[in-house]
Amino acid sequence: MIRLIIRTAAVLCLPLTAMAGPTTRPRHLPGQIIVDPANPAWLVRYSADGKHKPFFMCGPGDPEGFLHRGKLNADGTRDGDQMQLIDKLKLTGANCIYLQAVRSHGGDGDKTHNPFIDHDPARGLSAKVLDQWETWFDSMDKAGIVVFLFIYDDSALVWKTGDVVGPEEKQFLDGLVNRFKHHRNLIWCVAEEYRERLSPKRASGIAAAIRAADEFAHPIAIHQNHGLKFDFPDDPSIDQFAIQYNVKTIDQLHAGAVKAFADAKGRYNVNVTEVAGHGRMSDLRQANWAIAMGGAYVMVFEMDIASTKSSDLEDCGRLVQFFESTAINRMAPHDELAAGGTQYVLADPGRSYVAYSAKHGGKMGLKGLPAGSYDLTWFDCAAGNRVERRGVSVAAGEQVWEVPAGLGAEVAVRTRMAVK
Structure with a gap:
């Protein structure tokens, strides 16, 4: 039987048994x-009053070995550059790191x-290692x-239990979940390219075990090999694809995100990782914006932070800042509404x-607008500059506007019905 060791700090004294089931x-x-x-x-970001705040994610889709970087110490901890990478990211607004617990x-x-x-599953989780991760x-x-x-x-497989989550694996999952579930900025992911070693039934069981142990209901994702067909569209324990x-062009990336969003039919969210x-x-x-405008979160493969230009991380930060200033959680891709030099559109039609x-050529616009007064926020995607236009009168139908002077070649504009 696996022996589980967890920290005894008060905030983390959580039972190893599931505190809440899926129906709680x-x-x-x-x-x-x-x-x-x-x-x-x-x-979204949770608010007790029900007015949850929009959330967007764009940043590094690496280094997957983050937790295991650096010289190995005798107690299993690492003498690595993890905190330096975090500190570098903090300055940019990019807001995620893709990392893995088990790579052996x-x-x-x-x-x-x-x-x-001692890297032996039979000896259980190391409190010192988890403390360092914390x-x-x-x-x-x-x-x-x-x-x-x-x-x-x-391809990682610690316990060879076929389609079922055995007791040792369940205790391991409970230990990880109970140790880290107090964090607000956390998304669990069952496995990378899960089918390489896990059956769909086993993967679903792992997700269910995580869900049962996490009364805070953090989102649970699962990663697959190349393709847009999701294996778990109706799984109650899996929230994100x-x-x-692996396509070559920006337009292909955008089209793939649009298709994945449409195929989800509102049942789960999508993240191009x-x-x-x-x-x-x-x-x-431009690739990151194309993915985002297709209705997907963005994690950049091979953006390892250490060798990544700060300017690339800052571009992610500006994208996050812009979308979190919109009602993106009410929107869906609507490229058919593009007018003028507009390439892509996200919309909650009739509202925002x-x-x-x-490549706007100085003009951008939208089709199908209801008549009314609108507030426009123009955004320079490269520089982060904003230009506000409030109370713009719009007739019903197609409307094209001049891009404000001083904005660059890559521009987004938020258009929303003015509050009366």
Whole structure:
């Protein structure tokens, strides 16, 4: 039987048995990232008054070995650069790190890439290792950086129990969940490229075990190999499709995100987490906006933080800042509403819109607008500059506006019906 060791600090003294089952009402934390109760196609930040705040995520989809970087100490902890990477990210507004708990046992790491005492699953979780992870997660959480925590790397398989989650694995999952579920900026992910070693039934069982142990109901994702067909569209324990989509062009990325959003039919949200060569694209900012305008969160593969230009991270931060100033959790892709030089559109038709273009030619617009008074916020995607236009009178139908002077080639404009 696996021996579980957890920290005894008061805030973390949580029972190892499940505190809440799937049918129990969640006990969300103030400001926690949750699935939008009104629209599971998006995540929001929880507010007890029901006025949840829009949330957007864009940032590094690496380094997956974050938790295992640096010289290995005798007690299993690491002498690495983790805190330096977090501090670098804090300055930019990019708001996630893609990291993995278990990379051994067939994964991409070596035999030490796990949180077990002496790296032996039979000896249970190491309190010292989890304590060190907690220092990093706490720093991320306080800065609003999402801990996107994979339980397993691709091909990692610790317990050979077929389609079922055995008692040792269940106790391991409970230990991880109970140790870290107090964080507000946390998304669990069952596994990377899960089918390499897990059956759909086993993967679903892992998600269910996480859900049962987490009374705060943090979102749960799962990652697949290349493609847009999701294996778990109606699984009550899985909230997010972490997409791998290895295509070559920005338009293909946008079209893939649009299709994935449409296929979800509001049942789950989508996150483009892995695109071959994504972090090395010369037009990376445009690629990120194209994905976001398709209705997906953005995690940039090969953006390892250490070698990433701060300017690329800052571009992610500006994208996050812009979308969190909109009602994105009420929107869906509506490129058919594009007019003028607009390329892509997200909209809650009749209420609010986001139009984007990297080749606007000086004019951008929208089709199908109801007549009324609108507030427009123009945004320079490269520089972050804003231009406000309030109370703009619009006739019903198509409307095209001049892009304000001083804005660059990549522009987004938020258009919303003015509050009377």
